[in-house]
Amino acid sequence: MPESSQIKGLIFDCYRTLIDIQTDENSFDTYDTVSKWLQYHGVKIDPLVLKEEYRTRVKYIFETSAESHPEIKVEEIFESICKENSIWKIDAKKLGIETSLVFRSASLRRFEAYPQSLLLLEKYKDIPKCIVSNGQRVFSELEVRFLDLYQHFDFIIFSSDLGYKKPDARLFEKALKRLGLETHEVMAIGDTPENDIYPPQELGMQAMHIHDAWKEVSEIEEEEKTNGED
Structure with missing residues (x-):
């Protein structure tokens, strides 16, 4: 993950990024x-x-x-x-x-939150965050609440409210507008390149696969732990 001074807002995908579901x-x-x-x-x-x-x-x-x-x-x-x-x-x-x-x-x-994503949310708890999901609000919002994820986000955009879904870049444009940030100040994180990586990049945002984000946070945690033992 980039330094917090470079990134001022995060956009997360939901399923298979925050929530492990089948x-x-x-x-x-x-x-x-x-x-x-x-x-x-x-x-x-x-x-x-x-x-x-x-x-x-x-x-x-x-x-x-x-x-x-x-x-x-x-x-x-x-x-x-x-x-x-x-x-x-x-x-x-x-x-x-x-x-x-x-x-x-x-x-x-199957239905549970990824522990690695919970660590990620805690690590960047002071940065404005939202979810952009190809989800059905009628049950997806309840799932986010049930897994105690809702509290971490400023807002959620569900495709079912709009009549179109990712990879339509308009979902990311709406998120960017609500975050009130410049494109280069926002990073999108998700599991599907076609939906979560390429569309925000085309708008000028940064983007990262969730597995890479997990890896970087794990390395940061390990480095901090090592430094603390010195």
């Missing part, structure tokens, strides 16, 4: 769980039909969007599915949100 949105069990839960909320839909409807609606949005890198709002997908398959009167909007959370929890296989 989900399975293709598993029958994921949709079976959601289907059974929906039975108790007035929606009757077979798990395989639910899976096909979900995938079809996501694909349609991607194919018909004017954006180069379109994004969905998962709660709106489930809202439309629930509305069309309800067997009694429902609050489709509310149920869409709740179904999104059940869907996420049913698909979740």
Whole structure:
């Protein structure tokens, strides 16, 4: 990592940068769980039909969007599915949100914060920081809060709020504007070069792969420990 005098703001990716996560949105069990839960909320839909409807609606949005890198709002997908398959009167909007959370929890296989990233956040706790994520606010914000990461950041930008996602550089432009810094004063950190490294670099920011950031912080920690023993 560069000296703090050179870098005045940090932009972090979320998943596989701060949060180690694995989900399975293709598993029958994921949709079976959601289907059974929906039975108790007035929606009757077979798990395989639910899976096909979900995938079809996501694909349609991607194919018909004017954006180069379109994004969905998962709660709106489930809202439309629930509305069309309800067997009694429902609050489709509310149920869409709740179904999104059940869907996420049913698909979740691994979920924890990287300890190396926690060290990184602590090391640079005095520098303004934000998250720019290809995430669904409906559950991603809760995940950041649950892992006690929220407190480290000034704000979070989720692609689901915007209708487009990384590598669209506009997400980084929005983060830069909110940080109120010059491009050369900000460094982006993430795990995917196409999404997290190249777009901010094209805007004039510095960028670093999360593994390199972990390595540098580890070396700094080791150096400080050695100096302290002298």
